[in-house]
Amino acid sequence: xxxxxxxxxxxxxxxxxxxxxxxxxxxxxxxxxxxxxxxxxxxxxxxxxxxxxxxxxxxxxxxxxxxxxxxxxxxxxxxxxxxxxxxxxxxxxxxxxxxxxxxxxxxxxxxxxxxxxxxxxxxxxxxxxxxxxxxxxxxxxxxxxxxxxxxxxxxxxxxxxxxxxxxxxxxxxxxxxxxxxxxxxxxxxxxxxxxxxxxxxxxxxxxxxxxxxxxxxxxxxxxxxxxxxxxxxxxxxxxxxxxxxxxxxxxxxxxxxxxxxxxxxxxxxxxxxxxxxxxxxxxxxxxxxxxxxxxxxxxxxxxxxxxxxxxxxxxxxxxxxxxxxxxxx
Amino acid sequence: xxxxxxxxxxxxxxxxxxxxxxxxxxxxxxxxxxxxxxxxxxxxxxxxxxxxxxxxxxxxxxxxxxxxxxxxxxxxxxxxxxxxxxxxxxxxxxxxxxxxxxxxxxxxxxxxxxxxxxxxxxxxxxxxxxxxxxxxxxxxxxxxxxxxxxxxxxxxxxxxxxxxxxxxxxxxxxxxxxxxxxxxxxxxxxxxxxxxxxxxxxxxxxxxxxxxxxxxxxxxxxxxxxxxxxxxxxxxxxxxxxxxxxxxxxxxxxxxxxxxxxx
Ligand SMILES: Cc1cc2nc3c(=O)[nH]c(=O)nc-3n(C[C@H](O)[C@H](O)[C@H](O)COP(=O)(O)OP(=O)(O)OC[C@H]3O[C@@H](n4cnc5c(N)ncnc54)[C@H](O)[C@@H]3O)c2cc1C
Ligand SMILES: Nc1ncnc2c1ncn2[C@@H]1O[C@H](COP(=O)(O)O)[C@@H](O)[C@H]1O
Numbered sequence: 333x334x335x336x337x338x339x340x341x342x343x344x345x346x347x348x349x350x351x352x353x354x355x356x357x358x359x360x361x362x363x364x365x366x367x368x369x370x371x372x373x374x375x376x377x378x379x380x381x382x383x384x385x386x387x388x389x390x391x392x393x394x395x396x397x398x399x400x401x402x403x404x405x406x407x408x409x410x411x412x413x414x415x416x417x418x419x420x421x422x423x424x425x426x427x428x429x430x431x432x433x434x435x436x437x438x439x440x441x442x443x444x445x446x447x448x449x450x451x452x453x454x455x456x457x458x459x460x461x462x463x464x465x466x467x468x469x470x471x472x473x474x475x476x477x478x479x480x481x482x483x484x485x486x487x488x489x490x491x492x493x494x495x496x497x498x499x500x501x502x503x504x505x506x507x508x509x510x511x512x513x514x515x516x517x518x519x520x521x522x523x524x525x526x527x528x529x530x531x532x533x534x535x536x537x538x539x540x541x542x543x544x545x546x547x548x549x550x551x552x553x554x555x556x557x558x559x560x561x562x563x564x565x566x567x568x569x570x571x572x573x574x575x576x577x578x579x580x581x582x583x584x585x586x587x588x589x590x591x592x593x594x595x596x597x598x599x600x601x602x603x604x605x606x607x608x609x610x611x612x613x614x615x616x617x618x619x620x621x622x623x624x625x626x627x628x629x630x631x632x633x634x635x636x637x638x639x640x641x642x643x644x645x646x647x648x649x650x651x652x653x654x655x656x657x658x659x660x661x
Numbered sequence: 662x663x664x665x666x667x668x669x670x671x672x673x674x675x676x677x678x679x680x681x682x683x684x685x686x687x688x689x690x691x692x693x694x695x696x697x698x699x700x701x702x703x704x705x706x707x708x709x710x711x712x713x714x715x716x717x718x719x720x721x722x723x724x725x726x727x728x729x730x731x732x733x734x735x736x737x738x739x740x741x742x743x744x745x746x747x748x749x750x751x752x753x754x755x756x757x758x759x760x761x762x763x764x765x766x767x768x769x770x771x772x773x774x775x776x777x778x779x780x781x782x783x784x785x786x787x788x789x790x791x792x793x794x795x796x797x798x799x800x801x802x803x804x805x806x807x808x809x810x811x812x813x814x815x816x817x818x819x820x821x822x823x824x825x826x827x828x829x830x831x832x833x834x835x836x837x838x839x840x841x842x843x844x845x846x847x848x849x850x851x852x853x854x855x856x857x858x859x860x861x862x863x864x865x866x867x868x869x870x871x872x873x874x875x876x877x878x879x880x881x882x883x884x885x886x887x888x889x890x891x892x893x894x895x896x897x898x899x900x901x902x903x904x905x906x907x908x909x910x911x912x913x914x915x916x917x918x919x920x921x922x923x924x
Contacts, residue, residue: 407832410807410809438793442798443798446802449884450884452794454792473687477680477890477892478891480889480891481886483885484882484885521840522806525835599918609675622918638917642910647911655915
């Protein structure tokens, strides 16, 4: 791949409450691989009203941090973020621009590509090399088919799937460069009127070692409590399918699947889950899968290491009891 | 309110797709083409808005002749008119190319009708490739604002207010019109057509627009290319347990989990 004069890799790091998201930090890993090929630096881009806290944590993971302030870079200000990313792309002439595949990351990269006339890949799960050319793996059709894709335009623009790449090891802290970018009024078309916090619980499915997921087969909110009990017993996190959420048994922060979280715990227990592709594509990276379903032919059994054919109302209490006993011994 | 809904016809996403053995070609035999699920959510949201404030909905798609069926489906559940955008030169267009074509089609439809669209709906992503790029890129091509991943929308004095879900709650985003919105799964399901609405839709004409009708618009070279199509390593199905009693089944399962050191 001919990188021209382009060397550096810009990585947009989305923040929440003054901390860079994990999915964004993971993006620094493919960025490092790219930088090794281009001979450039990995530059982490933070945008916010105050980046100090995040910058300190990020600096050891990158060669440098660009801390952008000077406009309304508050949560959800996608117009301002997109405009600033465009300015940085012009100023730094990077070889690549990467972001986590969050709604914001997707929107910003899409708009950047429209402005600069670029191709891109979304939701990349792996980066391999064909000589000096980066080849990205992207899932199609809910993950049953994979495409290896080469981006033909520069800078290479890509978003990466949360959990697909390991977070980089900390090294020597790179310098933090404050960048003042005043957002012009005409760059901002839509405005956040109000941000409301509804869900108080922090649900960290992405980093969970154990996930116990309940589906529609749990039958009721009361019975869904069995899923919560087993999860607590195993020190794990509660997951859910879309129907379980739509029935109001648990908040949507627990959704696993194509339109929820992509997870890869060491142990995944699916209770009353049929195994639709949209769900399985979010959990088939799990280490060990246990499925409980009363239907012997449920597709979830195709991806389960241990399948328990039975009624969750009977199986779960027994499992809870048995595991409790083992713990006590 | 003049509303446009952009939709894509995709293979039925309740069917698990695989490659034809020994090839890099996806086996679509016997798989029904359907309207992208997120576009059906977009249409439902648009229809509810239309019912609340009045107006008209136009449904458009870029695709082969067969994609007319997708437009028909929309005519039976809320869209007032629709058209197919089709041309051999549009095949292989990437998201940027498609957003250019859609923008040209929008300009053409606006000129023909003598009035502009106020609001353009897209899905959050198409379930086949799930790039989620076309909506934001269409907004850029049109030079208007965009709000992504809505679960609700309302008309306001100044335009619309969109509800956007976040990790911990939601945001209300104000957007002046015209603008593009992309739709996530709202808390309701799309309505079903009735026999009557289906019959009426079947009779409605669906005009087509080709490259020439759109002033010779060309998608341009794609910005990326696929070098390999394959299937991920399959998870091996393990054992299925169904002993005499539930107690035995559970005991056996727990023993296996303990052996695998996952407890
Ligand atoms: C665009 C799109 C995106 C989507 N995104 C997601 C997503 O991110 N996540 C997601 O989960 N879904 C998603 N879905 C929905 C998905 O297609 C399935 O509908 C959903 O995963 C099914 O959930 P379920 O397994 O809980 O319910 P069902 O499919 O209804 O399965 C329930 C299962 O429980 C079993 N069962 C019933 N009673 C019992 C009992 N007493 N004991 C044991 N087993 C029992 C049944 O045999 C059945 O297999 C999406 C769909 C679309 C169209
Ligand atoms: N061929 C198409 N014709 C019309 N609209 C499309 C087409 N492809 C994508 N879109 C719109 O763009 C959205 C996102 O698609 P994508 O970027 O392909 O994931 C879809 O939900 C549609 O609203």
